[in-house]
Amino acid sequence: AQSVTQLDSQVPVFEEAPVELRCNYSSSVSVYLFWYVQYPNQGLQLLLKYLSGSTLVKGINGFEAEFNKSQTSFHLRKPSVHISDTAEYFCAVSGGSNYKLTFGKGTLLTVNP
Amino acid sequence: DVKVTQSSRYLVKRTGEKVFLECVQDMDHENMFWYRQDPGLGLRLIYFSYDVKMKEKGDIPEGYSVSREKKERFSLILESASTNQTSMYLCASSQRGVLMETQYFGPGTRLLVL
Numbered sequence: 001a002q003s004v005t006q007l008d009s010q011v012p013v014f015e016e017a018p019v020e021l022r023c024n025y026s027s028s029v030s031v032y033l034f035w036y037v038q039y040p041n042q043g044l045q046l047l048l049k050y051l052s053g054s055t056l057v058k059g060i061n062g063f064e065a066e067f068n069k070s071q072t073s074f075h076l077r078k079p080s081v082h083i084s085d086t087a088e089y090f091c092a093v094s095g096g097s098n099y100k101l102t103f104g105k106g107t108l109l110t111v112n113p
Numbered sequence: 114d115v116k117v118t119q120s121s122r123y124l125v126k127r128t129g130e131k132v133f134l135e136c137v138q139d140m141d142h143e144n145m146f147w148y149r150q151d152p153g154l155g156l157r158l159i160y161f162s163y164d165v166k167m168k169e170k171g172d173i174p175e176g177y178s179v180s181r182e183k184k185e186r187f188s189l190i191l192e193s194a195s196t197n198q199t200s201m202y203l204c205a206s207s208q209r210g211v212l213m214e215t216q217y218f219g220p221g222t223r224l225l226v227l
Contacts, residue, residue, distance in 0.1 A: 044156075099144050105154060
């Protein structure tokens with residue numbers, strides 16, 4: 001079985017500041033890791049995913065994440081956020097199957113002017 | 114672009130009613146999913162289908178059933194709606210592959226059960 005912990009339920013930041021959204025996971029098998037974003041009143045959209053290879057993964061909208069196996073983490077970062085990045089962000093893990101995703105509880109990122 | 118559509122954005126139903134939520138995808142994906150999303154709980158998988166007429170229970174199937182008669186369409190059924198089923202329901206689809214394939218989500222249906 002796997003689980004995901006998103007360590008912050010809310011992260012307020014100012015525009016153009018850097019941001020890190022934290023995600024830790026647990027799994028007894030090799031994992032695939034994902035970050036999804038949900039803008040207000042919309043469904044989820046994939047930001048980036050780690051399947052194998054380089055541990056630094058680049059996604060859309062200037063986001064990136066680093067897979068750290070020893071710390072079982074997959075933190076999401078952006079060097080300079082915009083107002084339009086205000087959304088809820090979900091970390092998800094899949095391990096041991098090719099379909100089932102386990103989601104974290106989400107982190108609400110609020111970017112203030 | 115993959116498109117996943119859901120029949121309603123908002124629904125209001127009464128306790129005991131039978132409720133149908135419809136989802137259609139246009140990318141010939143084998144896998145389709147139903148999740149519910151609740152504040153502070155994230156997304157939880159209700160049911161999954163990997164082919165026509167095939168289904169598997171997810172983490173919280175109680176009180177729900179599903180139907181997949183055609184590849185592009187996956188329906189979630191609440192046989193007798195209850196107030197604790199008030200939630201946001203999200204449908205998703207993905208290709209069947211060796212590796213974990215990306216899930217593509219619809220816009221969601223916000224269901225209120227009175």
